[in-house]
Amino acid sequence: MLHLIRRGERLVVPFLLIIGWEIFSRSGLLPAALLPAPSIVLHSWADWAFAIDGSSQTYSGHWLSDALASCLRVLTGYAIATASGVLLGIAIGWWRWVERTIEPTVQMIRPIPPVSWIPLAIIWFGIADKPAIFLVFLGAFFPILLNTIHGVKTSDRNLIRAAAMMGATEQQMLRQVIFPAALPSIMAGLRIGIGSAWMLTVTAEMVAVKSGIGYVLWDSYYFLRYDLVLAAMVSIGLLGYGTDLLLKLLMQSTLRWQRGQTVQGR
Known part of the structure; x- marks a missing residue:
């Protein structure tokens, strides 16, 4: 009963x-036309x-086809951002020469709003899925990258020393020590990235694509x-809440070892 009450609190x-x-x-x-009631919506x-x-x-x-089109663009761009952001973030966080070489350029590009890339995205990729995927990639990439760098740099040095003393190679160190230690920060970046x-x-569907929920939103505004x-x-x-919930569940199953270290609110 208490469990049901706590679940119901989310709906209040x-x-x-x-x-x-x-x-x-x-x-x-x-006027009712400017703010339709929820029943009408x-x-x-x-x-x-x-x-x-x-x-x-x-x-x-057509809602299902519109939702699937938007989901496909999100998942494609997000997958590319995840792979590139995690790999580059580990490299920047672990190797000083990579940090000196790449991070200044990354920090220069990061403040540029992703929407400002829309004209170039349309010129480069045309009016299709590719500009939307490119913008999704830009929006998700930087939160994932920065959180991965933070996770690597704040890894427990005692664990690193212990692994080195046991003769771990650099590849083993990255795979078995650094990546698991950075995983909480990486997962936090993934959750921020999916919202972006x-x-x-x-935004891309409003301008560069002729399908999806964003396109319906913009087209309906005109009419x-x-x-x-x-x-x-x-x-x-x-849809955003659903994908974030899936990530949260993945995070809970992946980081079971961390549960005893977190503080749970009442």
Whole structure:
């Protein structure tokens, strides 16, 4: 019973927000077209997903294909960012010559907003999936890279000395000591990166792609369908929450050894 109550606590704030939103939308303080009530948004969302009455017009019944298109772009760009960010982060954090050679360039590129790359991405890759994947990569790469560097540099030196005394090679040191020690920081970077990945794929779909949830959001804005705009926003939030939850579960199963070292709130 207590377990169910604790799970229900997560629904309290969303429930209150929805009730408050419904009351405010129906109060007449704003035109209903500018801020559709949640009930209207839910109806449009249902038609977008299941084609119940055609109220979402050309998007009726297409939610699943739009969501899959966005997910594919996110996962592709995110996978590339994860592989390159972790490998480069370990190299920068472990070898001083790599840090001196590469990190200044990385730190110079990092402050450039990913959205400012959109014109070049379109020129380089055209109007297709590739510019969206490129922007997702940029958004996820730097959080993963910096957290990996931090994890490597803050690894327990006593563990490194112990492994060296036991005759571990550099490859064994990196694989069996440094990577596991840096894993909590890497996982934190992965969770930050997935949020950035969703933000960037939606931005790219608004400009450089003709499919996906971001495209539906932007196209609906042009036709003053703010119910679909809000449905798209909620869809992005739920998909982002779902992918973050999967990462959190992966983190819990991977870092079981760390559970005894963390403080659990009541």
